[in-house]
Amino acid sequence: MDIIVCIKQVPDTTEVKINPETNTLIREGVPSIINPFDENAVEAALVLKEKHGGKVTVITMGPPQAAEALKATIAMGADEMVLVSDRAFAGSDTWATSYTLSQAIKKLGNFDLILCGKQAIDGDTAQVGPGIAEWLGIPQVTFAVKLEADPANKKVKVERMLEEINEIVEAPFPCVVTAVKQMNIPRLPSLKGMMRAKKAEVKILSAQDIEADPKNLGLNGSPTSVVRIFTPPPRGGGEVLTGEAGEIVGKLIGKIKDRKII
Amino acid sequence: MLDYLLTEEQIMVRDLARKVxxxxxxxxxxxxxxxxxxxxxxxxxxxxxxxxxxYIPEELGGFGQSVFNFCLATEEISRVCGGVGVTFAASALGSTPILLFGTDEQKKKYMPPIAKGTKLAAFGLTEANAGSDAAGIETVAKKDGDYFIINGTKQWITNGGEAETYTVIAMTDKSKGPRGATAFIVEKGTPGFTFGKKENKMGIRCSATRELVFQDCKVHKSQVLGREGMGFIVAMKTLDLTRPGIGAQAVGIAQGALDEAIKYARERVQFGKPISSLQAIQHMLADMATSVEAARALVYATARMIDAGHKDYTLPASEAKLFASDTAMKVTIDAIQVLGGYGYMKEYPVEKMARDAKITQIYEGTNQIQRNQIGLALIKESAQKK
Known part of the structure; x- marks a missing residue:
């Protein structure tokens, strides 16, 4: 089966600092890594390839230096890498990013499955994976903790990790599946893989190559913009009422009335 | 740190070994x-x-037969754990006799799974009464038609019981003395070949050290390495080649202890400031760092000399093993001193590093034997000049 994995190069948040004036990440001098959830997606793809054969193509949208992240996935065992890179993509929000990636995926042609990490650790939106599915008009299964493929019947069986319960769903090929951290432990690179990565060629696709509509690209093509980034104050601790049952109910109703809820 | 002008490939090996x-x-x-x-x-x-x-050629499934790369990886692994480091390196010790003296057939049969790491190797030379005096070997291999019947016990064999492939030195003709020893490849599972209990050691405790017990163990003559009577040459050439690896282990253990000492000295506050600001501590760290770098330089230079194809490297190989292991012992003990009472506690890793370091002064030729080798080599070199 042919699998496309979408990854993102992100700053290593264990090393990142916040600018106290602007409340944004200081990215300068911070090493870049593959978004950890995306590594889970790559691992899942490699496991499926080992079991069912086929090809794993890893794709990212980003500046030229994002090729390093792609090469790290070749060192893990991925087969091909595609860098979607163009100045026109700068400033993309999740809508424009998922549009751009979906155009590149259309250009790449046949695939059975698209895997993404559930979200990136820098933006934390969890929107790009589902966005790609929408642009391509194919099913999406998010928060996968287990993934089995049935290439003969062209479908996947996915266990989704939800807040309270896990849910098992099936989806037909082709579809988008997003991975959670608990899905697997991503493998380390191998020496032979690293040698292969060193020599491997990065296929670069520009805005023109993917036949993108310029009005959907980059900052101008992004319907959302970040107004402010802040950490919401933690929810204050609740108040514990004590006493006899009747007494507690009385106090509770008093408090609800005080707040004019009833 | 000194810049050893590593190639891109060497950096890759070092960084990957470190990461794993x-x-x-x-x-x-x-x-x-x-x-x-x-x-x-x-x-x-x-x-x-x-x-x-x-350290194994590509055609046998390896990554290019480089003592230097092997030393880089051994150092990085030993920097984290001396026990894991020796386990990794002992497989090279056990398989080097096959690489050096094996027939094409023997190499093709035994080396690829060792290169892949799916099988381990071990080297059986030492016995209860044959340590530094390897000529005292009592294990015998008696010829019986196309077979040899091995009887005897090897002691303190690293990877014993866990490895699949063993190279074993036994006497085929005691009357010939050292020229009467022969090297054999013995597979785990051969009838008459069993293991003693796992030894309880001071350091490198996760590594397996066991007796190899041979009781009428029958091996075919095709398992002979080199020729009959070449056993000691096989052993000595093997130990010469793997000695820089012990040096690399020792450098790794010492570097690990130095890392811990520097980290601790910067965190530990006494007299209102980190102890790293005290000259007494700085001087200790300076001596430790200088010795570690000197040991590393000696190990790397020796490994490079071997990879470049020099034939006679007994002297530098012994010097590298001697200096690096003495350095590891001193630096790990000093690291405990820098950490003070905390260093003596098992919650901190330096006491383990010191226990792990001690063996590097003992195995693969005690440091006293290394000094003998170096002394002899010096006299030989001087005599040849005249």
Missing amino acids: AREKALPKRAEWDETGEFPWEALKAFSDADLCGL
Whole structure:
């Protein structure tokens, strides 16, 4: 089966600092890594390839230096890498990013499955994976903790990790599946893989190559913009009422009335 | 740190070994030290990372027959855990006789799984009464038609019981003295070949050290390495070639202890400031760092000399092993001193490092034997000049 994995190069948040004036990440001098959830997606793809054969193509949208992240996935065992890179993509929000990636995926042609990490650790939106599915008009299964493929019947069986319960769903090929951290432990690179990565060629696709509509690209093509980034104050601790049952109910109703809820 | 002008490939080997060791061995080293559990988990990770065949040619499944690359990886692994480091390196010791003296057939049969890391090797020379005096070997191999019947016991064999492939030195003709020894490849599972209990050691505790027990163990003559009577040459050439690896282990252990000492000195506050600001501590760290770098330089230079094809490297190989292991002992003990009472506690890793360091002064030729070798080599060199 042919699998496309979408990854993102992100700053290593264990090393990142916040600018106290602007409340944004200081990215300068911070090493870049593959978004950890995306590594889970790559691992899942490699496991499926080992079991069912086929090809794993890893794709990212980003500046030229994002090729390093792609090469790290070749060192893990991925087969091909595609860098979607163009100045026109700068400033993309999740809508424009998922549009751009979906155009590149259309250009790449046949695939059975698209895997993404559930979200990136820098933006934390969890929107790009589902966005790609929408642009391509194919099913999406998010928060996968287990993934089995049935290439003969062209479908996947996915266990989704939800807040309270896990849910098992099936989806037909082709579809988008997003991975959670608990899905697997991503493998380390191998020496032979690293040698292969060193020599491997990065296929670069520009805005023109993917036949993108310029009005959907980059900052101008992004319907959302970040107004402010802040950490919401933690929810204050609740108040514990004590006493006899009747007494507690009385106090509770008093408090609800005080707040004019009833 | 000194710039050793490593190639891109060498940097790759070093960084990958470091990454795998830190991710797979670091979280477990204290537990493995306590329980003595064999570090299969770490070995599997080295295998997956293609790090097991660095000293083996590509046509036998390795990564290019480089003593230098092997030393880089051994150093990085030992920097995290001396026990895992020796387990990794002992497979090279056990398989080097096959690489050096094996027939094409023997190499093709035994080397690829060792290069892949799916099988381990071990080297059986030492006996209860034959340590530094290897000529005292009592294990015998008696010829019987196309077979040899081996009887005797090898002692303190690293990877014993865990390895699949053993190279064993036994006497085929005692009357010839050292010229009467022969090297054999013996596979685990051969009838008459069993193992003693796992030894309870001071350091490198997760590594497996066992007796190899031979009771009428029948091996075919095709398992002879080199020729009959060449056993000591096989052993000595092997030890010459693997000695820089012991040096690399020692450098790794010492560097690990130095890392811990510097980190602790910067965190520990006494007299209102970190102890790293005290000259007494700075001087200790300076001496430790200088010795470690000197030991590393000696090990690297020797490994490069071997890879460049020099034939006579007994002298530098002995010097590298001697200096690096003495350095490891001193630096790990000094690291304990820098950490003070904390260094003496098992919650901190430096006491383990000192226990691990001690063996590097003993095995693969005690440091006294190394000094003998160096002394002899000096006299020989001087005599040849005249």
